Amino acid sequence: MKILMATWEFPPYKVGGIASHCEDLSRALTQLGHAVHILTYGHEDSTSTNKDGVVVHRLHSTDKAPDTASWAQYLGLRMEQKAVSLFREHGGFDLVHAHDWMMVPAGVGIKKLLGIPLVFTLHSTEAGRSSIHDSYTKMINDLEWLGTFESAKTITVGADFCDEVRHLFNVPQEKIHYIPNGVDVSKFDKLKYFVDRNDYAASWEKIILFVGRLTHQKGLEFLLSAAPEVLKHHPEAKFVIAGGGDIDYYKSMAYRLGLGGKALFTGYVDQDFLPSLYSTADIVVAPSIYEPFGIVALESSAARKPIVGSYTGGLKETIIHEWNGLHTYPANWQSIAHQLNRVLSDDSWADWMGQNGRSRVEREYSWEKIAYWTIGVYGQVIGLW
């Protein structure tokens, strides 16, 4: 198949998880023999073929846009015009696959202009991320709806999330699919970039690692609130918070809770260093309030670490309670403290859960498997089966 994939971020430009998702998926599709052309943002226009054989077309947008939506509209127009020239050059494409609301203008434009089907992946919704409280957030919500409406198939990254999207946007059941994210375990076996554990904790301390954007959605306030209770029983615990966002807010919260040196805020950590950072951890924690998928659970399992995460969204399926990690009640610091204390009290159980997690992600969350499922959806869209 010849696939056009539209994503506003693609490595090395990375803000959220979509960049890595598209990089891993496009590589896996290419390895299965399909041609993938990525349309994405760049500081300047360029075309290159990456090491995986994926052709990446970068297009500049405008610095005159007053908001993200209009910036994405302009980028979408530029992508669409690039798609026309690629369409001629390569004798057509079978479909266009757009990721999240920012690529709805591009995806719909390409679909309508070139007359090829649209596949749309939703990674999260505005209703879940924040709330629909003004005309701007309503427009984003409507663009998400438009993506589901115009697409031949909509893909969601979580089973619970699939139901959420289906009900939120009234998507017919036969039109919507759940395909999880994957994880490339080789990145966790052959580390290319290393962090020094001594920069994060003393040798006698046990690292409890949080990875994610510092926003309300990720529930960090509940982890910080749990920390004093954990430290009362396990003074060896050390909370390492990796991620950008509202860092000052959470630092001041840690200060008010008296966490002192027991909470370390690293700021944003480049994706290349994450496997090494996971390897330094003893436990990974995901206290999210809203989490469509929660890639952090797969990454902790790939690094053979137990995960303590909220019983919400994708974490419901990626964590098997007391087997590869522990579930907590969402938005409940007592539950987080209780489960962290349980894992910290039993090192061999923690190791066992880490090993279980690793074997599960190898078996069920490989990108090759996810690419096969995605091809299954593509095939339905273009009438192969």
Added chain:
Amino acid sequence: MLAREFNHGEPVSDYCKALAMFLTSKKGWTVDLVVFGSLTHSSDETLSENFHVHRVPFPIHTDSYFNWMMLVNNEFKLKGRELYTKKRAFDIIHANDWSTAPAAISLSKYLELPVTMTLHSTENQRGFGTPHSSIISTMEWFACFEIPKIIVSSNDTLNSLKYDLGVPEGKMLLARTYEAGWERIIADYFESVVSASANAKKKEEDAARK
């Protein structure tokens, strides 16, 4: 022909109607005008023997005119492609203002047809008074860059294009709507473009045959 709307008394609508009537009655051309219709309904009307108006629907509101118009342009692209596939008879695409330029440019690239645009006014002339004025002006610049000839209806707009957007004077065609014969100026220009395009295509075909 592409325009944002087609309503009696609205200046751009009246301009499109007058030009279309001239092209159909005096030159014997066929004009298909594609405009926005409503949230839910599309319609096709025939105003005279060879003048058809196609209203396309778009189902959502947005926070700003810019974002809405950009999305409505996707519907223009679909309608333009469908009409072309059905009729196979277009010789030129004519946009009206930045609000239809994205669809006109994309369709011209995809269908390999010549494109032109009338810029009825610029964002600078309108006062640059909204948060999206900068990006609208950028879109006007982009359209003037991509489209070979820009038709203007007044000296004010010509000057705004020249000094605010940096458009070379030779790239503009002035057809003052308050002077008789403006439709003929545009129609003659359309004919010259279509004729040049046909000659270029013939040359390409001859070269390919050789």
